[in-house]
Amino acid sequence: MQTFFTFIVVVQVLSALVIIGLVLLQHGKGADMGASFGSGASGSLFGATGSSNFLSKSTGVAAAIFFAATLGLAYFGGHRTASVGVMDNLPVSPKVASPIGVTTAPPASVQAAPASNSNPSEQIPK
Secondary structure, eight states: OHHHHHHHHHHHHHHHHHHHHHHHHSOOTTHHHHHHTTSSGGGSSSOTTHHHHHHHHHHHHHHHHHHHHHHHHHHHHHTOOOOOOGGGGSOOOSSEEOTTSOEEOOOTTTSOOOOOOOOGGGOOOO
């Protein structure tokens, strides 16, 4: 589950970078006026009108991927379970260390009952 969450984060970041690049490549509204007077727009990579259509569609696809990744992150972010850490699997120590370094006795629930002499030969009559 964690690898899928990481994959969605990577897809979202990459799609955001693609959107930034595509938006910066597009021409503004004022650039069309200069192109009509022969500033060389027809000699560009996509032709005179091809770049706006191609870049617009590519930006729309990247935005859809970004939106889907955002929805996926919202869903998986709300349904994540608490991860088990390394320290959660350690056995419980019977001694408790105090902040000053002196070990104290364990709680009463952990202490063993006192041993009784159940062997009659060891008992000494008075």
